[in-house]
Amino acid sequence: MDFAFTDEQEMIRESAQDFLADVSTSAAVRAAMATELGYDPALWGRICNELCWQAIHIPEEYGGLGLGFVELTILLEQMGRRLLCSPFLSTVGLAANALLLAGDEEQKRQWLEPIAEGRLTATLAWAGRRGRQDAGAVEVQAQAQADGDGFVLSGVARYVPDGHSADLLIVAARAPGSEGTAGISLFAVPADTAGVERRWLPTMDQTRRQAQIRFDGVRLGREALLGEAGEAGAALEKTLQLAAVCVAAEQLGGAQAVLDLTVDYTRERVQFGRPVGGFQAIKHRAADMMLQVETSRSAVYYAACVADEALFGETSCGELPLAASLAKAWCSDAYFYCAEESIQLHGGVGFTWEYDPHLYFKRAKSSESLLGAASWHRERIAQAIL
Amino acid sequence: MKISFSAEDERFRDEVAGWLADNLRGEFESLRFRGGPGDEHSFPEERKTWERRLAEGGWTGVGWPGAVGGRGLSINQQVIFHEEYARAGGPGRMGHIGEGLAGPTLIAFGSEAQKARFLPGILAGTEYWCQGYSEPGAGSDLANVKTRAERVDGRWRINGQKVWTSLAHESDWCFVIARTEPGSVGHRGLSFLLVPMDQPGIQVRPIEQITGTCEFNEVFFDDAVTDADNIVGAPGDGWKIAMALLGFERGVSTLGQQMQFQNELDQVIAIARDNGQAQDPVMRQRIADAWIGLRIMRYNSLRMLSGPQDGSLSKAAMIYKLYWASWHRDLGKLAMDVLGPEAEILEGAPYDLTRLQSLYLFTRSDTIYGGTNEIQRNIIAERALEMPREPRLG
Numbered sequence: 160m161d162f163a164f165t166d167e168q169e170m171i172r173e174s175a176q177d178f179l180a181d182v183s184t185s186a187a188v189r190a191a192m193a194t195e196l197g198y199d200p201a202l203w204g205r206i207c208n209e210l211c212w213q214a215i216h217i218p219e220e221y222g223g224l225g226l227g228f229v230e231l232t233i234l235l236e237q238m239g240r241r242l243l244c245s246p247f248l249s250t251v252g253l254a255a256n257a258l259l260l261a262g263d264e265e266q267k268r269q270w271l272e273p274i275a276e277g278r279l280t281a282t283l284a285w286a287g288r289r290g291r292q293d294a295g296a297v298e299v300q301a302q303a304q305a306d307g308d309g310f311v312l313s314g315v316a317r318y319v320p321d322g323h324s325a326d327l328l329i330v331a332a333r334a335p336g337s338e339g340t341a342g343i344s345l346f347a348v349p350a351d352t353a354g355v356e357r358r359w360l361p362t363m364d365q366t367r368r369q370a371q372i373r374f375d376g377v378r379l380g381r382e383a384l385l386g387e388a389g390e391a392g393a394a395l396e397k398t399l400q401l402a403a404v405c406v407a408a409e410q411l412g413g414a415q416a417v418l419d420l421t422v423d424y425t426r427e428r429v430q431f432g433r434p435v436g437g438f439q440a441i442k443h444r445a446a447d448m449m450l451q452v453e454t455s456r457s458a459v460y461y462a463a464c465v466a467d468e469a470l471f472g473e474t475s476c477g478e479l480p481l482a483a484s485l486a487k488a489w490c491s492d493a494y495f496y497c498a499e500e501s502i503q504l505h506g507g508v509g510f511t512w513e514y515d516p517h518l519y520f521k522r523a524k525s526s527e528s529l530l531g532a533a534s535w536h537r538e539r540i541a542q543a544i545l
Numbered sequence: 546m547k548i549s550f551s552a553e554d555e556r557f558r559d560e561v562a563g564w565l566a567d568n569l570r571g572e573f574e575s576l577r578f579r580g581g582p583g584d585e586h587s588f589p590e591e592r593k594t595w596e597r598r599l600a601e602g603g604w605t606g607v608g609w610p611g612a613v614g615g616r617g618l619s620i621n622q623q624v625i626f627h628e629e630y631a632r633a634g635g636p637g638r639m640g641h642i643g644e645g646l647a648g649p650t651l652i653a654f655g656s657e658a659q660k661a662r663f664l665p666g667i668l669a670g671t672e673y674w675c676q677g678y679s680e681p682g683a684g685s686d687l688a689n690v691k692t693r694a695e696r697v698d699g700r701w702r703i704n705g706q707k708v709w710t711s712l713a714h715e716s717d718w719c720f721v722i723a724r725t726e727p728g729s730v731g732h733r734g735l736s737f738l739l740v741p742m743d744q745p746g747i748q749v750r751p752i753e754q755i756t757g758t759c760e761f762n763e764v765f766f767d768d769a770v771t772d773a774d775n776i777v778g779a780p781g782d783g784w785k786i787a788m789a790l791l792g793f794e795r796g797v798s799t800l801g802q803q804m805q806f807q808n809e810l811d812q813v814i815a816i817a818r819d820n821g822q823a824q825d826p827v828m829r830q831r832i833a834d835a836w837i838g839l840r841i842m843r844y845n846s847l848r849m850l851s852g853p854q855d856g857s858l859s860k861a862a863m864i865y866k867l868y869w870a871s872w873h874r875d876l877g878k879l880a881m882d883v884l885g886p887e888a889e890i891l892e893g894a895p896y897d898l899t900r901l902q903s904l905y906l907f908t909r910s911d912t913i914y915g916g917t918n919e920i921q922r923n924i925i926a927e928r929a930l931e932m933p934r935e936p937r938l939g
């Protein structure tokens with residue numbers, strides 16, 4: 160047991176922190192979020208070509224760097240801290256893990272290599288219109304072709320991260336009449352496949368794009384199916400659990416950022432002849448924010464270690480569902496709490512478009528519902544312990 | 546970053562569990578899950594006998610260096626020891642103030658003669674300690690200590706009063722913060738003295754607490770004496786040493802404390818399952834939240850223990866007291882809420898509390914002793930976040 164970063168992990172953290180402080184400034188975030196694409200392709204190109212972050216945890220046999228899930232969360236934490244607008248979470252945190260868990264060797268080579276090389280963005284389309292975010296939320300239907308050995312997809316997927324721009328869609332679809340996690344299949348669907356209709360959904364949090372995707376009798380060959388037909392429920396659940404750990408890491412970074420913003424601002428802002436940060440009412444609230452940040456850090460790093468074991472370990476780590484729910488529940492509340500406090504402690508400027516707290520406040524809310532809100536994850540834990 | 550224990554450590558876990566299974570029975574069976582905060586008044590003599598059994602097995606001072614007679618376990622093995630001890634229901638340690646506070650302070654700051662005189666008694670479970678810091682006028686503001694000590698005839702002569710002194714009535718020695726420089730104020734002029742309790746100049750009066758039991762006391766010093774050698778560090782070093790000691794309080798034994806918390810939470814869960822509260826959606830959320838909070842407490846400790854081990858508190862570690870104290874207090878309330886109307890019914894008259902009632906009432910002190918929640922927030926804001934310091938008047 161050694162629950163501290165190795166020197167190499169610390170180096171990754173520092174270089175990510177420094178790079179993003181330079182390139183993902185408030186001005187850069189605001190410029191990116193004003194575009195329909197939602198990120199700056201030139202910056203994404205630098206991330207892929209110079210830093211290879213998109214390859215970080217993809218195994219070497221598929222062209223990746225072969226590092227672990229802890230390294231992945233280190234990057235995500237820093238991205239969340241700087242509100243980096245990018246297709247990283249969708250491509251690496253969702254699609255790549257789905258491919259790793261559900262694809263056969265050939266499919267992994269076919270899709271993970273271009274992802275690792277930075278030539279392909281991807282996402283996971285799983286949730287339907289009812290607003291649920293778990294594996295049971297799948298509404299798109301997959302039917303065997305009457306006239307071949309392929310499938311036909313029909314229905315709507317909603318809230319798909321970067322769904323309007325991703326090159327490849329990993330689509331969860333269910334056998335007609337199936338429920339819950341039964342009957343679910345995963346397909347690798349190039350976004351330009353005939354019958355795929357994508358629509359950008361403008362969102363309150365503008366730092367992460369969402370889309371609605373309609374599948375209008377989309378005909379897929381057998382090779383699009385990842386794993387066995389109707390048997391991908393477990394792989395989808397595990398993908399979503401891993402992604403929940405990824406989002407929790409982003410949330411941790413965001414919570415740290417609003418704490419830093421708030422401490423800096425209240426140390427400078429003078430009222431009644433002294434910095435407002437000297438008033439105990441403010442100091443104590445900042446201390447409570449720090450408590451939320453540090454406990455989130457413990458939750459995220461632990462969950463990252465568990466996720467690493469679950470994805471790459473010899474045993475199929477049974478602890479992942481609980482560790483993921485724990486981290487997502489805790490960090491969702493922590494980030495929202497810190498973000499709302501940061502607006503309050505900034506006073507009037509915290510309510511303006513010009514200052515940054517609202518960007519984090521909005522991101523905190525959207526991250527909360529992404530992949531299951533805190534209360535949903537707590538109920539998952541309740542089911543396990545009660 | 547790695548969260549699993551090595552095979553060797555797991556073998557050590559079996560060894561600890563095996564020893565406890567062999568020894569924590571017979572005359573000691575009734576001590577299981579007894580003692581500790583809120584239950585310190587139970588079986589003090591029997592628990593002292595248990596301390597000596599532990600000592601014979603080599604299970605006292607497990608984290609102390611071998612050179613001073615400790616077991617010198619690695620951090621990982623200390624974690625394991627404390628976890629297994631609590632899991633087996635090992636009784637609250639009568640010797641915890643000596644082993645956790647007095648001993649480490651002497652190891653860090655004491656003279657060779659002091660170490661030779663005092664450490665063996667702590668390790669053997671034959672000498673017990675209490676902490677004489679707080680006074681009527683010096684609670685959160687510890688530097689306001691008024692108790693005086695002066696050198697007379699080759700001894701320190703001590704006059705003044707301490708308060709809230711836990712287990713003073715069971716202790717052989719007290720470490721006392723006293724003012725040795727007449728006329729000094731604040732943290733200057735204080736010294737760290739080791740004072741024998743059994744003497745005519747010391748009077749111990751129990752204070753009845755919210756639970757109706759007495760674990761802490763007022764201690765009156767009326768020309769009390771101790772040998773001139775019984776000062777740790779030099780005169781005037783008292784504040785520095787007192788503060789270092791507070792750092793030792795956040796050591797590995799917290800992992801054992803958490804295993805105790807887990808035992809308490811398990812009880813609450815068992816009751817909720819039994820009385821149907823486990824079906825209530827709001828209760829389910831609260832219980833899950835408590836479960837999550839306790840897990841995170843463990844991960845926090847593991848992070849702290851993986852950092853520098855010099856007793857210095859890293860910034861991130863400063864949240865620890867505020868966090869566990871608030872969590873534990875909330876658990877006490879949750880326990881009562883899960884019990885519902887049954888929470889009111891005592892074990893018996895006049896005021897015989899059940900374990901959970903005692904937990905509920907006693908946890909009100911967790912957010913007060915060892916630095917109140919408010920003081921913890923000041924510390925976090927000022928030392929970790931570097932926000933402006935509190936103005937100090939007078």
Ligand SMILES: Cc1cc2nc3c(=O)[nH]c(=O)nc-3n(C[C@H](O)[C@H](O)[C@H](O)COP(=O)(O)OP(=O)(O)OC[C@H]3O[C@@H](n4cnc5c(N)ncnc54)[C@H](O)[C@@H]3O)c2cc1C
Pocket residue numbers: 675676677678679680683684685686708709710711712761910913914915916917918919920923935
């Ligand atoms: C069960 C128990 C066991 C104890 N055992 C021991 C022991 O063995 N040895 C020992 O020496 N002491 C012991 N104590 C004493 C304990 O350390 C003190 O009670 C504690 O430090 C608080 O001091 P006080 O009680 O004087 O409260 P006060 O300092 O008077 O505080 C009153 C209120 O004011 C708040 N406050 C004070 N200063 C500030 C500030 N600067 N900013 C904001 N709020 C402030 C406090 O948070 C609190 O809410 C024990 C206490 C308890 C409850």
